[in-house]
Amino acid sequence: xxxxxxxxxxxxxxxxxxxxxxxxxxxxxxxxxxxxxxxxxxxxxxxxxxxxxxxxxxxxxxxxxxxxxxxxxxxxxxxxxxxxxxxxxxxxxxxxxxxxxxxxxxxxxxxxxxxxxxxxxxxxxxxxxxxxxxxxxxxxxxxxxxxxxxxxxxxxxxxxxxxxxxxxxxxxxxxxxxxxxxxxxxxxxxxxxxxxxxxxxxxxxxxxxxxxxxxxxxxxxxxxxxxxxxxxxxxxxxxxxxxxxxxxxxxxxxx
Amino acid sequence: xxxxxxxxxxxxxxxxxxxxxxxxxxxxxxxxxxxxxxxxxxxxxxxxxxxxxxxxxxxxxxxxxxxxxxxxxxxxxxxxxxxxxxxxxxxxxxxxxxxxxxxxxxxxxxxxxxxxxxxxxxxxxxxxxxxxxxxxxxxxxxxxxxxxxxxxxxxxxxxxxxxxxxxxxxxxxxxxxxxxxxxxxxxxxxxxxxxxxx
Numbered sequence: 046x047x048x049x050x051x052x053x054x055x056x057x058x059x060x061x062x063x064x065x066x067x068x069x070x071x072x073x074x075x076x077x078x079x080x081x082x083x084x085x086x087x088x089x090x091x092x093x094x095x096x097x098x099x100x101x102x103x104x105x106x107x108x109x110x111x112x113x114x115x116x117x118x119x120x121x122x123x124x125x126x127x128x129x130x131x132x133x134x135x136x137x138x139x140x141x142x143x144x145x146x147x148x149x150x151x152x153x154x155x156x157x158x159x160x161x162x163x164x165x166x167x168x169x170x171x172x173x174x175x176x177x178x179x180x181x182x183x184x185x186x187x188x189x190x191x192x193x194x195x196x197x198x199x200x201x202x203x204x205x206x207x208x209x210x211x212x213x214x215x216x217x218x219x220x221x222x223x224x225x226x227x228x229x230x231x232x233x234x235x236x237x238x239x240x241x242x243x244x245x246x247x248x249x250x251x252x253x254x255x256x257x258x259x260x261x262x263x264x265x266x267x268x269x270x271x272x273x274x275x276x277x278x279x280x281x282x283x284x285x286x287x288x289x290x291x292x293x294x295x296x297x298x299x300x
Numbered sequence: 301x302x303x304x305x306x307x308x309x310x311x312x313x314x315x316x317x318x319x320x321x322x323x324x325x326x327x328x329x330x331x332x333x334x335x336x337x338x339x340x341x342x343x344x345x346x347x348x349x350x351x352x353x354x355x356x357x358x359x360x361x362x363x364x365x366x367x368x369x370x371x372x373x374x375x376x377x378x379x380x381x382x383x384x385x386x387x388x389x390x391x392x393x394x395x396x397x398x399x400x401x402x403x404x405x406x407x408x409x410x411x412x413x414x415x416x417x418x419x420x421x422x423x424x425x426x427x428x429x430x431x432x433x434x435x436x437x438x439x440x441x442x443x444x445x446x447x448x449x450x451x452x453x454x455x456x457x458x459x460x461x462x463x464x465x466x467x468x469x470x471x472x473x474x475x476x477x478x479x480x481x482x483x484x485x486x487x488x489x490x491x492x493x494x495x496x497x498x
Contacts, residue, residue, distance in 0.1 A: 047411050047459060048418040048438055088483065090418055116318045121440055121481045141314040143442075143481060166348045168414050168442040215414055215444075246416045269417060299418040299438035 048299040049263050049291075050090035050270030051284060052248060053277045055080060057110070057126075058098045064226060064275045071097075074278040077110065078117050084277070085118035087284040090299060092118055093146070093218075093272060095173075096126025100149040100187070101194040105133050108140035115141025123171055129157065131164050138165065146171035146218060149187040152198060152205075155212060162213025167245070172214040176202040176235065177222040183235055186222060202235070206243050217243055218272060221251040226275055228254020236266035248272050256287050260294050303343065303494060304328045304336035306366075306379075308356045310346045312480065316376065319480035323487065325494055333365035341371050341493070344474075346378030350402065350445075351390025353378055366395050372471045373397075374429075374493050377443060380467060380474025389445045398452050398469040405446040407460040414444035419457040419477075421465055421485075427454035429466055429473060429492045437485045439465065439477035446476065 055062045055077060062080055063071040074080075077094075084092055094114055096106035106126035115122055124137050125146035134145045145165070151157050151172055161170045175186045183202035188194040198205075206217055219239050221232035231252045240247055246269040249262045253273035262271050276282045292298045305316055307329045320327045320343075327343070330336035344366070346353050357363040366373065375383045384394045387402035394402070407413050418438040423430055441457065447464040449456050455466035457477075467474045473493070479486035 046420065047415070050417055085483070112314065115314060116321070119319060119322065119481065119483050119487060121442075121478070122315075138312075139314055141318060143312065143315060143478075164348070166444075168416060168444060169347060216416060243412075245412050245414070247412075269412065 046297045048090070048297050050248070051259070051288060051298075052091045052093055052270050052272040053084045053089050053284070054093040054095055054250070054272050054274045056095050056097045056274055058096075062278065063097070064278060074275070078113055080278065081114045082117045084284065085120050088288065088299065089120060089284050090270065091121040091123060093123045093125065095146070099127030103127070105129065106137065108136045111137050111140035111142050125171075125173055129154075131160050134161055134165065138169065144169050144171050144216070146173045148173035148175065151209065152185065152187045152200070155208065158209055158212035158214055162215070167213050167215035170214055171216040171218055172209040173218045173220065174202060174205060174209075175220045175222055178235075183238075203238060203242060206239055210243065210245055214245060216246040216248065218248040218250055224252030227252065228276060228281070230254065230258040231262040231266065231271065233262060233265045236262060236268055240267050246270070254281070256282060256290050259287060259291060260296060263291075263296050302328060302339045303341050304330040304339035306336070306342060306344045306362055307331040308344070308346055308353050308362075310348050310353060310378065312345050312347045312377070312478065315478070315480045316343060316345045319487065319490055320494070323491055323494060332360050333362055339371070341496070342369070342373045344373060344375040344379035344382065346376065346382065348378060349390050350378060350381060350387035350394070351392045353382060354392050354394065357382070357395070363395060366397065370471065372493070372496055373473065375474035376480070377476060377478055380476050381445065381447065383467070383472060383474050384447060387445065397472045398467055398474075400447050400450050400452065402445050402447055405444055405460060405463065410458070410460050414442065415446070415459045415463070416442045419459060421455050421457060423455050424449070425454050427466055427468060428496060429475070429489050430455060431492050432488050433485055439479070439482040439485055441477045443476060
């Protein structure tokens, strides 16, 4: 049986892993390769490397960093941050990334998703979506790595998920911004609504604070994986303990 | 022992190379068969669509060379699928080293398409690559097309039905999953390939 995935995310800014609260006030939480190697050794199911300053600064995550991390780890490795073209993606895949995640650049140019899927296959193409409720509707945000440059889109989140999948996205990571970094649990309502219309793997992001939050999001939103950052970086939850507990709860998990 | 990675310019070559380097093996990248002359075994990696990858193997001379190959060969993911006779993805001919067809995977109620994530390995007949790997161990799969279980399937997983996880026809073998990204289990499988006597 396919296991539910536990996915630590390294939000990287200026060569260090950082973490904010609701996408603001980032603090330094550690060294990139050190954390990557630790999570792989702890049986994390995948690692996401997200250069959060790339899109706001009009840069792309550096292939050299991708290689440094890819050499260290023996688990799937997804890279995000300012990837704007097929060539940008190719350089990161050839540097050792397994998947490419696009967020702001896909909103600016949705055809990017089609082009990446055609070139590398849908299994390589993840669409990250930053979403927050505005006036009763979940709406997409972009350039969320820098609060001064964050833009609220007119697009509704659920419409954008459907469009991204139709264009060839092989996985959706839904970052629920109101929950980000506050550790009060995943946004089950939003994720369940996304699950109902998302035919490809769906990853929950934003809000993990306790092991029960992981069990809840698997049981009630039926997501394929749960991504978290601060609880892992700060040692609030150890991945081996979390996985052992989830198995006791009957969740299909890779030990 | 030298090992050559067949360079089809697809995207997981770096991951495969890094995984071998972690095992202490320095592979040669071989865009053409003559670059692999000194190698004692070959890995055919691959991600993406079957059509373009087969076209590159034909153009580089690797397709013909592989059909005459006597050294141990390990195909990985798309590289495994290319070992078969035909792929419904891109509707193209494969290398034909193993009888069978690559068809679109139907997950049924088991989950979304494509099959992406860690799934369990079940041995269906003796497989040297599984030495030291526990029954039911998880490996990392990412694919939308697959080879249904057939006479050459040695290890399977289940996703909508039995899915070939490892295939073998003599010295020609392939993994549908990514051993280079399957943690300690994948490292053991690669180690078994690197150390195989054959």
